[in-house]
Amino acid sequence: MDWLDHVRWDAQGLVPVIAQEAGTGDVLMFAWMNREALARTAELGEAVYYSRSRQRLWHKGEESGHTQKVHEIRLDCDQDVVLLKVTQLGHEPGIACHTGRHSCFFERLDGGRWTAVDPVLKDPASIYQ
């Protein structure tokens, strides 16, 4: 699969990945992939990341049920960042964040302080049982 060779993997063999909701354009989360994760993502049509903390593949939703159907895989001009266009499944509206929010980017800088501006859609304790 030589398309994987076109990606400029970093010194750890990883590439940063942005997941964007296809319908709304919302940026849902940011994660990392290694070569195997990107290959699996393309093969499955579902997002498979590489967890740096757990040092293993992480099929998004494997615990939460909040999987991501992948519609498009894009690469940037330096071939070192991936953008996924996804549908966030498992809850309506979609929950991408482990805090139970739609997007991981829920803190906004307002007047010199960070404020959580998006609601928790589901209690994380009931997501991760």
Place this chain on the structure above:
Amino acid sequence: MDWLDHVRWDAQGLVPVIAQEAGTGDVLMFAWMNREALARTAELGEAVYYSRSRQRLWHKGEESGHTQKVHEIRLDCDQDVVLLKVTQLGHEPGIACHTGRHSCFFERLDGGRWTAVDPVLKDPASIYQ
């Protein structure tokens, strides 16, 4: 400015940054900031990144004129990724990419190969003179 201390800078003192167009939701580019870059961005209301290759602050548009007006600065749940909501200035439609395209994410994986699917809006030779 203790809001800067809330950001979890990496071992190089950097944080990854996603720039998203406020009006369209398009993800325009991905770059990095150090503490000074993020402080300057908040102060100016224009995107100032840290260029890892040039090892200096990079006020986006300083050469191209394609500056980014910043409407919102967001932080993710791990406090280690920044999302900017911007208006891409200096050309209509906005050009964020050094290739003269709207977005840096112009390559799409189609049938096992990367294909450039977005048009060049302006010849880079006439952008960078």
